[in-house]
Amino acid sequence: MLKKRIIPCLDVKDGRVVKGINFVNLKDAGDPVEQAKIYDKGGADEICFLDITASSENRKILLDKVSETAKSCFVPLTVGGGISSIEDIKSLLLAGADKVSINTAAVKNHNFIKESAIRFGSQCIVIAIDAKKIGNNKWEIFTHGGRNSTGIDAIEYAKIAEKNGAGEILLTSMDKDGTKTGYDIELTKAISSLVSIPVIASGGVGNLDHLYEGFNIGLASAVLAASIFHYGEYSIMDAKNYLIKKGIPIRI
Amino acid sequence: MYVSIVDYGTGNLNSVSKALEVAATKVNKKINIRISNKPKDILDSDKIILPGQGSYRQCALGLKNISGLWDSINEFVLIKKKPIFGICVGMQLFSDQGFEEEVTKGFGWIKGAVKKIKLNNKDLKLPHMGWNEVSVVKKNDLFLDIKNLSHFYFVHSYAFEAENINDVICKTDYEEPVVVALLKENIFGTQFHPEKSQENGIKLLSNFLNWNL
Numbered sequence: 001m002l003k004k005r006i007i008p009c010l011d012v013k014d015g016r017v018v019k020g021i022n023f024v025n026l027k028d029a030g031d032p033v034e035q036a037k038i039y040d041k042g043g044a045d046e047i048c049f050l051d052i053t054a055s056s057e058n059r060k061i062l063l064d065k066v067s068e069t070a071k072s073c074f075v076p077l078t079v080g081g082g083i084s085s086i087e088d089i090k091s092l093l094l095a096g097a098d099k100v101s102i103n104t105a106a107v108k109n110h111n112f113i114k115e116s117a118i119r120f121g122s123q124c125i126v127i128a129i130d131a132k133k134i135g136n137n138k139w140e141i142f143t144h145g146g147r148n149s150t151g152i153d154a155i156e157y158a159k160i161a162e163k164n165g166a167g168e169i170l171l172t173s174m175d176k177d178g179t180k181t182g183y184d185i186e187l188t189k190a191i192s193s194l195v196s197i198p199v200i201a202s203g204g205v206g207n208l209d210h211l212y213e214g215f216n217i218g219l220a221s222a223v224l225a226a227s228i229f230h231y232g233e234y235s236i237m238d239a240k241n242y243l244i245k246k247g248i249p250i251r252i
Numbered sequence: 253m254y255v256s257i258v259d260y261g262t263g264n265l266n267s268v269s270k271a272l273e274v275a276a277t278k279v280n281k282k283i284n285i286r287i288s289n290k291p292k293d294i295l296d297s298d299k300i301i302l303p304g305q306g307s308y309r310q311c312a313l314g315l316k317n318i319s320g321l322w323d324s325i326n327e328f329v330l331i332k333k334k335p336i337f338g339i340c341v342g343m344q345l346f347s348d349q350g351f352e353e354e355v356t357k358g359f360g361w362i363k364g365a366v367k368k369i370k371l372n373n374k375d376l377k378l379p380h381m382g383w384n385e386v387s388v389v390k391k392n393d394l395f396l397d398i399k400n401l402s403h404f405y406f407v408h409s410y411a412f413e414a415e416n417i418n419d420v421i422c423k424t425d426y427e428e429p430v431v432v433a434l435l436k437e438n439i440f441g442t443q444f445h446p447e448k449s450q451e452n453g454i455k456l457l458s459n460f461l462n463w464n465l
Contacts, residue, residue, distance in 0.1 A: 001384065001385065001425060002376075002380065002382055002383070002384045002406075002426060003382055003383045003384065003403070004382075005382050005383070040450075045382065045383055067266075070266065070267070070270075071270060074271060074274075074447070074448065074449070074450045074453065074454070075405070075448060075450060076405060076407075076445075076448045093264050094264075094265075094266065095266070096264065096266045096267060096270075097264065098264055098267060098448060118307075118310070119306075119310075120305065120306055121305050121306030121307055121310070121341075122379065122409070123305060123306075123379055123381070123407040123408065123409075124264075124305060124306075167379055167381070167407070168379075168381065196374075196377055196378055197377055197378065197379070198377045198379070198381050198382075219375075221377055221381070221382065222382070251383040251403045
């Protein structure tokens with residue numbers, strides 16, 4: 001049976017892991033390479049590395065950090081942040097990323113999803129959606145690390161991303177991110193039940209029950225969390241044991 | 253022993269080479285790993301690894317676009333009869349043909365075709381992505397000391413439909429049983445990614461390095 005995945009996320013700024021509240025007020029949670037090693041040994045099913053300011057500062061991802069991080073990982077590594085060209089994807093894959101997470105560039109140009117999926121395969125194209133609730137069952141997507149509104153409906157966009165060849169959707173609630181009050185379950189469920197590609201729930205995890213809700217109510221294929229793991233509140237194995245007790249299929 | 257990873261512009265070769273480096277430390281042989289697209293290097297090798305990411309068609313075209321590469325792999329496998337390990341689309345290319353994008357010819361070493369996975373259960377997603385249990389259906393040397401139903405990492409939407417059941421050594425359940433490892437004489441391949449499957453994957457790679465025909 002295919003197992004549900006737990007993905008610790010390294011939000012990286014200037015080569016260091018940080019985690020903020022609602023994408024601002026970043027705190028330092030250490031070296032990404034060290035963190036990745038801990039997660040790899042600790043039972044993470046995948047690791048996500050997001051250079052959270054790359055796009056807003058028009059700065060390219062620190063390829064050497066990615067390559068160093070990749071050396072410590074024998075689980076799939078997804079890298080995102082500031083990806084805007086086929087060349088960017090190529091150099092990240094060469095640096096050791098297994099998948100790339102594309103946000104701003106894909107929103108600007110939906111064809112970019114198609115081009116990259118054809119060139120590298122859907123399996124390595126993750127489309128990141130940062131969504132904010134604007135009404136009843138209505139969410140709008142934001143770009144540039146949550147700084148710019150777009151007027152684009154998140155649900156419509158998820159459909160477009162799937163149609164254009166995205167292999168997976170990384171879905172972050174802007175309202176919930178950093179609040180520790182749980183995922184936006186309605187958003188997660190709305191998109192998970194709409195698309196036939198896997199959806200990763202992200203933004204808002206404060207305890208292990210939130211992960212359970214992401215799977216059980218949100219119907220996510222994977223759950224992503226940052227701060228609960230970074231600050232040692234819970235280990236990956238704590239999360240796995242909890243979810244197994246609750247009846248979620250998890251790899252041990 | 254020279255082990256070449258075939259480089260034809262697809263996917264993440266570094267993952268494969270660094271996993272192979274770790275696997276090499278676990279065998280009692282001197283292993284020289286090289287990443288190459290040169291026919292001469294392929295033919296000089298003792299073993300080769302054929303990775304593959306993306307679509308069947310793009311991978312087949314990628315190999316054919318490099319002068320002499322396709323033929324050298326054929327010669328290595330069919331005439332020299334030396335061991336090859338195909339990973340993901342690398343394994344799929346062992347088939348007669350693939351149906352991704354448009355019908356594309358493969359190497360045709362193992363009878364069968366690569367077709368999209370059919371699902372009735374709407375809760376199941378495509379790609380089949382993540383960790384799934386691998387069931388060894390035919391005893392073989394490659395899975396030596398790997399527990400049955402160990403987890404390996406998958407990411408694919410198309411699967412190998414083998415004509416000859418004897419070529420199939422592992423299956424995985426995704427609504428229906430899916431063929432996930434093939435073995436025919438010197439030809440071995442897995443649908444999953446050993447390089448992304450932690451200890452089980454490293455063990456499989458070191459078994460490949462130790463493998464004597």
